Amino acid sequence: MSFSRRDVLSAGLRGAVALGGLASLASLAQAQGSGTPIRILVGFPAGGGSDAIARTLADKLKDELGMPVVVENRGGAGGQIAAQALKAAAPDGHTLFLSHDHSISILPQVVKNPGFNPATDFVAVAGFATFANALALSGGTPAKTVNEYVNWVRSKGGGKGTIGIPAPASIPEFLVKMVGDKYKLDLQSAPYRGSAPMMADMLGNQINAGIGSVPDFIENHKAGKLRIVATIGARRQALLPQVPTFAELGFANLDDLPYYGIFAPVGTPQAFIDRFGAALSKVLAMPDVRSKLTALGLAVGFEPQGQFAGRVRSYTQTWERIIKASGFKAQ
Template sequence: MNPSITRRGAMLGGLSCLLGAAALPLHAAAYPERPVRLVIGFPPAGGADFVGRLVAQRMSQALGASVVVENKAGANGMIAAADVARSAADGYTLLLGVTASQSISPVLVAKPPYDPLRDFTPISMVGFTPLVLVVNPKLPVRSVSEFITYVKASKEPVPYGSAGIGNITHMAAELFVQTTGATQLRHIPYKGSGQVITDLIGGQVQAYFDTLPSSLPFIQNGQLRALAVTGQARSAAAPDIPTMQEAGLTEYSPTTWFGVLAPPRLDSAIAQQLNVALGQGFSDSESRKGLTVRGVEPVLNSPSEFRADLEADLSRWRGVTRKAGITLD
């Protein structure tokens, strides 16, 4: 996703939140009257879980009601997304949508259990993060070029982990293989980021194209070695990690996003109230720092802007998956 677009969306979204707060109709004032469920399609300890729990905390404060996290892992977030798509459109069930569940998996299966546009009400994008190529510190490489050379020279396949077939951590690796010709990389799918990191540290896999928030603590404590981030610029959360562009891969810059969505046909007043609450929850520099310190660039845009981003992202990953010939069927 284009950082310049999303940053512009952040500014516009902040304005829309302020205007929307003054325009909420009276019948939305009673909402919420009970706890709100935020469904996350991945296990605890991964990047999505971190962002989702921070969102729940901030929205709870802004709404004046509990926002309770429910981890419903499986199928790259599709199980959670399908659950939310079928839920009542009353504002009490929300989804932390991610690139995998909303932009990639729906184009990888012939008959997805939901339509990523028709079956959801966009609330706001929360932010986006670059991916980071991390390796086991015992691997004899310290740069992307050394990694590519090592993989190409290896007589045996070099195993890399992903958080699931079709997950952004898988698709980013496939795009890396297409871009570099490092075909000796062998995919080992897992059911979540936390499991991959455990095995990467243990040496069962040698590399991982992870989201930065998930791997950053392990990079900082030396359990993982970061070779490069995929963003167009270095991350403020990890300025010492070079970019893939610095390594010479100028056309390789996949990122992943996080956003809040509701079931289809949610009342527009409640959707706007949720958008305002999310904007208010991250309106000050300290709350936004909770995202940026873990490598997430805040966006917080309007529902219409978020929908436009979804449409563009779907188009992008549809092209990538077709070229790679990857399906989940």
């Protein structure tokens, strides 16, 4: 990043209080000029939906920013490990976190000591997409709809069944409980360390069903290897016009869509946040990027820092109400 003489003079005129900030910006500019890469942390293993999204963006961001951008997978604990790494990182613009809603909005509500507080440890940089969670059935399951699945569980397992989820104490886990409660089934969650291992077991018919994101399922759904049978959201997904929403099936309070966005350690210079946001906006406007992300089941749309921060707050509050109503206790 470079700063003009006018920028430096303007900053200097703000007085002694601003000198520390100016020094920080100068250090940032020097560091970025050295070729030190920007790390984009991903809280799930390689091969999952979040990893594919991060690599698609990183490939283009390196050209827009004029510096290396690398994806670093810190899988485990539903993104908790990556979030802790972000908190520990220097706020110099070289470490970012690409995350969906789980790590930011849900984990702090379901884990007693997550090791980070998004409200005080992180700053929203920009949002870039929303998506839908979905219930999918493995190829070895004969059911083709939710009602057929419910009847199959009743006939085959006496009303008992297992549904895979990509992380414990996640929205998919709450959805498993909601499905079980509505249809009076004894459904248990089978938590995995990310969507990739869950998908492997679904494709191998080790588990009969899973709840995750549409990006996790969409390619195998298209290939006929599994079947998405319901999605959250106020309307059907453009890629899945034949698949009903949970709302159509009688479930309430499932209209808000999960988000994807970029976060940085608190204290990261605003100049870098603005620059990165501008680069991300340009990347998202590229037809090939939009095509790849849309094919993964995302609704792509750039949200600048303030707008995205507002979405995160609203979504967090919605699920805070749902989690409290469920009686779930932080563990």
